[in-house]
Amino acid sequence: MFDDAVTEASEKPEGRTKASQEKGWQKVRMKIEALVKKRPDDHLSSLMAELREIEIGRANPVDFYAKRHIIRPLAENLFKREERQFNEGFYHPDMRVGKYVVASISPIRYLMKCVRPDTQAIVELGSGWSANLFQLYIGLGYHRTRKIRFHGAEYTKEGQIAANLLAEHDGQIIYRSHNCDYRAPNVGYLRPYKKHILVYTRHSIEQVDYINPELYDMLRALDAQVTLVHIEPVGWQRRPDLMEKRLANDTAFFNAIGHSIATDPVAVDRPVENASWWSWRMNYNINLIGIADEYCNRKLARQIRREYEFAVPANVFNPSTLVHLELW
Numbered sequence: 001m002f003d004d005a006v007t008e009a010s011e012k013p014e015g016r017t018k019a020s021q022e023k024g025w026q027k028v029r030m031k032i033e034a035l036v037k038k039r040p041d042d043h044l045s046s047l048m049a050e051l052r053e054i055e056i057g058r059a060n061p062v063d064f065y066a067k068r069h070i071i072r073p074l075a076e077n078l079f080k081r082e083e084r085q086f087n088e089g090f091y092h093p094d095m096r097v098g099k100y101v102v103a104s105i106s107p108i109r110y111l112m113k114c115v116r117p118d119t120q121a122i123v124e125l126g127s128g129w130s131a132n133l134f135q136l137y138i139g140l141g142y143h144r145t146r147k148i149r150f151h152g153a154e155y156t157k158e159g160q161i162a163a164n165l166l167a168e169h170d171g172q173i174i175y176r177s178h179n180c181d182y183r184a185p186n187v188g189y190l191r192p193y194k195k196h197i198l199v200y201t202r203h204s205i206e207q208v209d210y211i212n213p214e215l216y217d218m219l220r221a222l223d224a225q226v227t228l229v230h231i232e233p234v235g236w237q238r239r240p241d242l243m244e245k246r247l248a249n250d251t252a253f254f255n256a257i258g259h260s261i262a263t264d265p266v267a268v269d270r271p272v273e274n275a276s277w278w279s280w281r282m283n284y285n286i287n288l289i290g291i292a293d294e295y296c297n298r299k300l301a302r303q304i305r306r307e308y309e310f311a312v313p314a315n316v317f318n319p320s321t322l323v324h325l326e327l328w
């Protein structure tokens with residue numbers, strides 16, 4: 001058992017193929033087909049709760065503390081301990097296993113707050129079956145979204161078909177699916193917009209070692225103002241030492257991390273190193289932070305917020321980092 005764990009930690013599979021992505025989403029597509037047939041009258045939100053989750057969370061979880069002078073000091077001290085500002089709109093007091101901690105607001109809630117009165121389109125690149133887009137639609141409500149177009153841009157046909165089934169079931173959302181490949185990006189379908197577009201990615205850029213940086217130029221060349229939000233496991237890329245090892249494909253270095261995960265209890269205190277190992281192991285993205293930083297340095301984008309390793313959608317080795325930009 002112990003030996004197995006060590007061997008498994010040092011195994012390095014190739015990145016996921018398109019066929020395996022198709023297979024994964026085909027299973028979801030079949031589940032959706034069965035569900036809409038079985039529960040034709042159910043609201044989209046009930047189907048989402050069944051298929052995945054509704055992770056919208058509280059709207060303003062810090063308000064409670066902000067308005068009560070008796071408890072506010074403890075909340076402020078908690079934020080101080082975690083080196084965060086009180087009421088900065090991202091973290092809120094929470095509790096885990098008997099200890100006060102700060103927890104982040106739901107990514108869906110964060111994206112909802114990026115929607116403006118002049119937002120014409122909400123776009124997810126690498127959207128899978130558009131579970132995030134549907135949650136945004138549910139969270140924002142039909143009244144606020146009846147003029148907003150939702151675009152699910154996805155690599156696989158199965159993901160696109162699955163999303164179309166749910167959009168048709170809802171019948172009100174203005175939804176279109178598109179092809180998306182980060183190696184050969186194309187956002188031509190966004191050209192008609194002249195006001196504001198929210199474009200985001202969530203754990204899809206992760207899948208591609210080198211995304212084509214022209215994606216940023218294409219988004220910036222649109223007539224609309226573009227808010228670009230990434231929720232991707234790329235925080236380890238801020239560490240030059242880890243980037244150097246990854247660029248050199250230093251197998252011995254990453255195998256040593258893998259080995260320590262399997263053998264050394266101290267590994268629980270090295271989340272960033274562990275994330276770099278997981279990324280190396282899965283052949284995951286290397287260049288997103290570099291592209292975003294370069295864009296900001298060249299004053300082609302303004303950074304609104306960056307939060308490293310703020311949450312975990314599925315796997316602690318693959319934690320989400322937020323990069324929120326306004327393109328200029």
Ligand SMILES: C[S@@+](CC[C@H](N)C(=O)[O-])C[C@H]1O[C@@H](n2cnc3c(N)ncnc32)[C@H](O)[C@@H]1O
Pocket residue numbers: 021125126127128129130131132154155156159180181182183201202203204205207208
């Ligand atoms: C882990 S899933 C996340 C899906 C979705 N963003 C979500 O949060 O539910 C990764 C997604 O990345 C997509 N993907 C893989 N390779 C891609 C590529 N070259 N270009 C664009 N998307 C890709 C997959 O098809 C899949 O839908």
